[in-house]
Amino acid sequence: MSGILSMILAGGEGTRLAPLTSVRAKPAVPFGGNYRIIDFVLNNFVNSDLLQIFVLTQFKSHSLMKHMSRRWRVTGLTNRFIDPIPAQMQMGKHWYQGTADAIYQNIELVEGMDPEVVCVFGGDHIYKMDVRQMIEFHRSHDDARLTVAAIPVPVEQADQFGIIEIDANHKMIGFQEKPKSNPKTIPGRPGWVLASMGNYVFEADTLVSSLRADAERPDSIHDFGHNIIPELFEAGVVYVYDFSTNTIRGEAEHTSGYWRDVGTIDSLFEANMDLLAVTPPIDLYNRHWPLRSHHPAVPPAKFVHDEANRTGQAISSMISGGCIISGGSVHQSILGHNSHIHSYTTVEDSVLMGGNDIGRGCRIRRAILDKNVTIAPGTVIGEDLEQDRQRFHVSPGGVVVIPKGARVGFDD
Structure with a gap:
């Protein structure tokens, strides 16, 4: 697995996730109590022992950069690194104009590393993947210049994917x-289409030449899906890796092929709720595939009071460190670090991202509370x-x- 460079596209603005992205880039959005969205792709590369990684950032990158500096630092080994790369306008006074342009504006990083293969992955999906297996698939086809990871999705979602x-x-x-209409369905599987996951393995020379040619085209929108892939597949050099065949030690069979594009509030909410199943479709507890993130120095979660109608409890929920459930009840919910649920309060089917304070006698249902939200008693x-x-x-x-930092119910 030598000669492999990885580039993660983590500059997404994430407008469909507003207001969660009003203060941060999409990959920096908290997920699952302990994590950020970008942690999943980074863990995929680290657990695959691929540790030459550039993370390309752009919009509202401070939160993402801060998170990476706290957890994703590789020091002491000169050939191993995880480096965040802010947009530097290397090719002119403009931001990245598309996914392909993001790599093109940092093409000197690729050429400077002189790799054989370049992995270009998105930074905003929830999944587990042994990236080595995709690279091995790519290398097993002598004429492959590009390999695209793909997964079946319902035909109703075709307009969201390549x-x-x-x-x-x-x-x-x-x-x-x-496609807005008439997407090509999978033969023998009506109602399903084969969707690109936005994860690519390129021969390095193909990537460089394709990006340079694309940059010269005035009619291009400089996007992998719109421009680079169509040109290469017509030359007959693009292969497709079936993500559902990817295997990870210690994973149950029913978790195979789990991948979620958390690009909307509803999809983000549903992906969080997936974690709470008795046998979840993505396993956070597999000791053979550790999920690293930044964990603040906080005490264990605490549950206090055991009286009639005032029992601190959490059922079918995930409670992060530093939380205090003080005579309140939490059902089918995820609580991020340092959240406090006061007496006689019920939190149900909700995601609290951390630092939340929910006053006495509140009822919170099917909600996402961003960080540091304070809720007045009785709300x-x-x-x-x-x-x-x-x-x-x-x-x-x-x-x-x-939204983050809101104080709700104090102005009534």
Whole structure:
């Protein structure tokens, strides 16, 4: 596995995740109590022992850079690194104009490393993947210049992805970028399409030459899906890796192929709720595939009071360190570090991202509370969505979102 450079695209603005992305880039959004979204792709590379990684940032990158500096530092070994690279406008006075342009503006990093293979992965999905297996698949095809990871998704979601057609040898023979109508379904599987995961393994010389040629085209939007992939697959040199075949030691069979694009509030909420199943589709507890992140110096979670109608308890939930459940009740919810639930309060089907303080006698249901939100005693959220819409963002699926640092109920 020598000669491999990895570049993670972590500059996404994430407008569909607003207001959670009003202060941070999409990959920096908290997830699962202890993590940020970007932790999953970084763990995939680290657990695959691929440790020459550039992380390309752009929009509202401070939170992401701070997180990486606290946890994702590799020191002492000169050939191993995880380096965040802010947008530097190397090719002119403009931000990255597309996913391909993001790599092109940092092409000197690729050429300076002189790799054989370059992995270009997105930084904003929830999944586990042994990246080595995809690279081995790529190298097993002598004529492969690019390999694209793919996964079946329902046809209703086709307009959100690049849709792929393949032949019997896994070679790409068709590609539609986010088709609005008539997407090509998988033969023998009506109602399903084969979607690109936005994860690519390139021969380094192919990547460099393709990006340089694309940069010269005035009609290009400089995007891998719109421009680079269509050109290469027509030359017959693009293969497709079936992500569902990827195996990880210690993983249960039912977790195979789990991948979530958490690009909307509802998909982020659902992915968090996935973690709470008795046998979740993604396992955070596999000791053979540790999920690293920054963990602050906090004490263990504490549950206090055991009286009638005032029992500190959490059921079917994940509670992070530093939390205090003080005579309140938590059901089917995730609490980030240092959250405090006061007496006679119920939190149900919700995600609290950390540093939250929920006063006495509150009822919180189907809500996402960003960091450091404080809720006044007696406040009710999630039971009357029309009323909630007057104060907060409510997703199409009925999830109420409270922005970072908000103080709710103190102005009544």
